[in-house]
Amino acid sequence: MPPLIDEFWASLPAQRHMIVKHGVELDEAIEAAESTSRHSRTTDSPQGRRRYIVAGKTSDGKRLWVVFEDEGHGRGRIITAREVLGEKERARHKRQRGD
Numbered sequence: 001m002p003p004l005i006d007e008f009w010a011s012l013p014a015q016r017h018m019i020v021k022h023g024v025e026l027d028e029a030i031e032a033a034e035s036t037s038r039h040s041r042t043t044d045s046p047q048g049r050r051r052y053i054v055a056g057k058t059s060d061g062k063r064l065w066v067v068f069e070d071e072g073h074g075r076g077r078i079i080t081a082r083e084v085l086g087e088k089e090r091a092r093h094k095r096q097r098g099d
Contacts, residue, residue, distance in 0.1 A: 006074035008033045014079060022082040024064060029081035032056025032064040036097055045069055051079065055096035063093050 008030045010018070018024045032054065039052040054066040063084040068076040084093045 004037075004074060005033070005039075005068070005070070005076035008068065008076045008078055010078035014077075018078075018081050022080070024081045024083065026078075028058050028062060029056075029064065029066050029078050031058045032062070032081065033066040033068060033076065033078065038096065038098070040096065042067065052076075055093045056081075057097065057099075063090065065093070 010026055010029065015026050018026065018029060033056050035056045035058070036054060039054050042051045042053045044051055049069045049071070051067060051069050054068070056064045056066050058064065064081050065084065066081040067079045069079060071077050084090050
């Protein structure tokens, strides 16, 4: 069962990675992660923490994939976020969101 997350955050290295490699700001990643309660389980972290992917969307319509770890107690640590690329990914993103 996907976790219920009340608060998302990201470390400084994760924030730098998202902006430098993917052009995604932390506030966009958080907004997208909070835009839906649908999370799909993905590969666990090397430390065994559960990781999830979110098909999120910002208020200005930017579609993002957001990967986070469930830290427990309603906290989710964002690992990375990037924009949806190409039509196939866009279609998959829309299906996962239910749009």
